[in-house]
Amino acid sequence: MTAGPIEFFFDFSSPYGYLAAHRIEEVGEAFGRKVLWRPILLGAVFKATGQTPLVSQPLRGPYHKHDLLRTARRLKLPFCFPADFPMATIAAARAFYALEAQAPQDAKKLALALFDAAFAQGINISTRESVLDVAEKAGLDPAAVAAGIEDGGVKQRLKDETDGAIARNIFGSPFFVVDGEMFWGNDRIPDLKDWLATGGW
Template identity: 50%
Template sequence: MTETDESGEDAKPPIDFYFDFSSPYGYLAAHKIGEMAGLYGREVDWKPVLLGVIFKATGAQPLLDIPIKGDYARRDMDRTARMMGLPFVLPEVMPFPSVPAARAVYWTKDRHPDKAVALVKALYDEAFARGGDIRGAEAVARIAGTVGLDAGELTAALGDPAVKERLKTEIEAAMQAGVCGSPFFVVDGEPFWGADRLDHVERWLATGGW
């Protein structure tokens, strides 16, 4: 059974894009994946997760806290952003709690789906294009207001048990899908980890695999 769109052609499934709002490489990928998907007639399913939960399963440490590797990573993030032509400023606190931001995205996907992508990019830009603080519910609601969402309605939603549960369920599903870091992409069942795998993702979209 295949889905068909209005033109009668087979509708291809979306690219699953998993990311933590505290992930610098997730920010970089968020500015590339939508356009890339569009070139191949694909949508993107934007799925924030919490690396803190995933790292409990993998035993990983926050990248920037690791001796030697953390210093390298700061340099690599900055260089990669310059290569991609994106502004980049590391927030003061890294990694930072991203629960309100993640919940806000799932709520927006359900209630105001046309604003979800803009919200993801606005939150990421506040954190990594300007080095701002998006940890708290107030900051998230304020940024949501800039993309046309109702800040009061969103603030109420962030405390809703159903919204909290939704994020938990999504993270469990992500771990079942093998998500081990951020950014992480799944294209037609094939997993790709890292902004540095965008070239693999594009080739997979173009060729169907190799």
């Protein structure tokens, strides 16, 4: 029987999502699991749960800013906060789903480029124009991405993915689901790997 995929839920505004995006494909390859990238909108998730962005919370915010820099150093990934953080990511998520329908690998390529633009280069990717600029620099067709961002089916897809994630009790980014087991956070990737290696506990 074919092993099920690793579902990777994230928001492009999530700095921990950025870190995880650079790690999760390696996990999938190591265990022969396909990775399904699933951008969602944390704004809708926060509305459902009453949460706020980690970095804006009293006491927790300064710690997480320190932890992000520390973790990025350990992973040898460049890190900075984009301008006007936190930022809207509707255009970025729609662009992903527009590409995924035709070329899943191009969608992942765009996702990494968007994450890198935001958290390695400090670029605000909230606008349609900034998303198209990142797509073009990544070697993708900006006209196709632009059309997808405005496509009604793509808009509905993003809404459905976000609503579906909330219905499954997915409340943060990054969030991983494999074989029905849920892991929240970049720091749970070692647990995810152990679960895959042992079959669970």
